[in-house]
């Protein structure tokens with residue numbers, strides 16, 4: 001599947017760079033698949049965690065680049081903007097399969113691939129290798145939804161559960177925080193494509209995540225309205241309250257946590273839109289959710305158990 005990288009149009013950025021030749025576009029990654037960490041994660045939605053935890057693989061690089069990204073150390077950092085290299089290690093398809101095997105053998109309920117939109121062809125090669133190695137766990141696609149329908153279609157036979165974000169439907173917010181004014185249109189189309197694909201399979205699911213941004217409740221209201229009108233019958237909503245201001249980064253992003261009043265306002269809107277099923281994080285203020293990918297276990301021991309980390313850490 002390497003030719004997808006030759007004139008890369010894997011995502012809506014359409015950089016048209018030759019990643020096979022070692023060039024990089026907006027996502028900052030060549031054709032090599034790099035992984036920042038693999039952990040047993042206990043912080044996902046309860047059915048995805050089960051008893052064994054979610055076998056989570058964090059892909060290095062990102063095609064969206066939110067200014068408030070909690071995973072910025074592996075998604076955006078480069079030596080130039082942080083004084084430290086972006087943690088991550090290039091892996092072959094066989095090594096990707098070995099990580100899946102290690103997750104399975106540690107008790108993972110699933111393989112949860114985080115932010116892989118810019119690396120779909122290599123991830124598919126890795127998943128095929130994992131299947132050949134008898135890894136039979138459900139595969140989760142945990143993404144920003146800044147994806148093209150053509151690239152998503154490549155995942156059709158490899159992914160069981162889609163976990164897309166729907167960050168905003170306001171182009172000015174998407175321009176301000178992601179430098180992607182086309183995010184609303186692209187993400188809405190991507191989520192509808194995911195729903196279409198799972199409706200063709202027997203066991204597939206879509207869970208749409210929305211992180212409430214402090215001070216931007218009208219954006220959340222628009223997302224709830226869109227979800228109720230377009231996806232409520234086929235997908236579940238997961239409301240996330242864990243927005244965390246990052247010290248010394250993303251200065252244009254909200255510099256505070258969500259307030260209790262904002263939280264209760266949004267919970268009330270769920271009734272307004274008849275959204276009855278899904279998930280909602282409890283009201284949280286604190287940095288518990290902020291990972292540190294320079295450690296072998298990026299999260300607290302209550303949230304995750306490390307299974308694999310790049311050798312250079």
Ligand code: SF4
Nearest residue numbers: 008011014015025027
């Ligand atoms: S995957 Fe990366 S290089 Fe390719 S179009 Fe998207 S941002 Fe650009």
